Amino acid sequence: MAISRKNARKAYNVGQPTTVDASDNFVSTKCNLRENEVRHAANTIEEMRKLLLGYRDNMRVEVETGIAVTAKTVADIRALPTWPDGLALNIHVDLDPRFSVVRVERASKYV
Numbered sequence: 001m002a003i004s005r006k007n008a009r010k011a012y013n014v015g016q017p018t019t020v021d022a023s024d025n026f027v028s029t030k031c032n033l034r035e036n037e038v039r040h041a042a043n044t045i046e047e048m049r050k051l052l053l054g055y056r057d058n059m060r061v062e063v064e065t066g067i068a069v070t071a072k073t074v075a076d077i078r079a080l081p082t083w084p085d086g087l088a089l090n091i092h093v094d095l096d097p098r099f100s101v102v103r104v105e106r107a108s109k110y111v
Contacts, residue, residue: 037092041107045083052078052089056097063104074102 042048057075068084071077088107094100 037090039088039090041088042083043085043087043107045080048083048087048089049078051091052102055091055093055102056100059097060101061104062101064106067104067106069104071104077102077104 040047040051042051052074055074057073057078059074061071061073061077063069063071067087069077069080069087071080086107088105090103090105092099092101092103
């Protein structure tokens with residue numbers, strides 16, 4: 001499949017919201033999440049641990065107020081004995097590891 005020069009410029013416009021014509025084969029980057037963020041519902045402790053596989057133990061964690069989870073790092077979350085129902089993990093991975101973060105939030109916030 002050949003990409004025209006106009007469409008190639010549009011494809012490499014990284015970090016900018018993209019408007020896509022029906023004739024284009026590119027996916028729009030417009031969404032409510034910031035770039036490099038992934039959100040997963042974690043209903044059980046097994047699901048949560050599976051979602052965190054591959055992330056560094058020292059990755060920072062932020063917990064939404066009112067949630068009964070106390071953790072500062074991914075290793076702390078993995079070591080939890082229980083996991084409350086109805087939570088989601090919002091994972092932001094940055095090129096600079098100091099800015100990567102896992103946010104523990106209520107899953108119903110996104111419904």
